Amino acid sequence: MIARVIVAPKPVVNDPQGATVHRALASLGFAEVSGVRIGKYVEIQLTAGSVEEASSRVEAMCRELLANQVIEDFRFEIDPGTLPRP
Amino acid sequence: MIARVIVAPKPVVNDPQGATVHRALASLGFAEVSGVRIGKYVEIQLTAGSVEEASSRVEAMCRELLANQVIEDFRFEIDPGTLPRP
Structure with a gap:
């Protein structure tokens, strides 16, 4: 499966890179x-038994490493790849 | 309107940040x-007369500034915002 994660600064947080x-x-x-x-943008290839399991693991990755939740929001989608889309 | 742009390294290009x-x-x-x-991930707020016009302008922004097409691919979607989604 492929998880596509977007981590972006919260709306209230200054974004000097964006201003530039x-x-x-x-x-x-x-x-x-x-x-x-x-x-x-973070694209993660991973194996998981189901889309739900992949979602819960990717959510943990975001909370533990990928996003700083004080100043950033994250969202992601799971692409099951070879499995048929629901 | 809001354009949501993703710029990612081409598959053949080394990505040390991803490896880390x-x-x-x-x-x-x-x-x-x-x-x-x-x-x-680049989120652009812009005004445009139509989704087609916004697409063509955002494509130009990617080619001229946001992406280095030698090593990066880009893709984007246009969110018309207050207009109803098709």
């Missing part, structure tokens, strides 16, 4: 952009 | 993980 990319886009002529937030 | 996270997960007991790839 926002300014860079503006200077390239993309004036229609009103905000940019930058986070991490 | 893989080792860290293994040392935390997540032995079921067989691979980790790490990329960037």
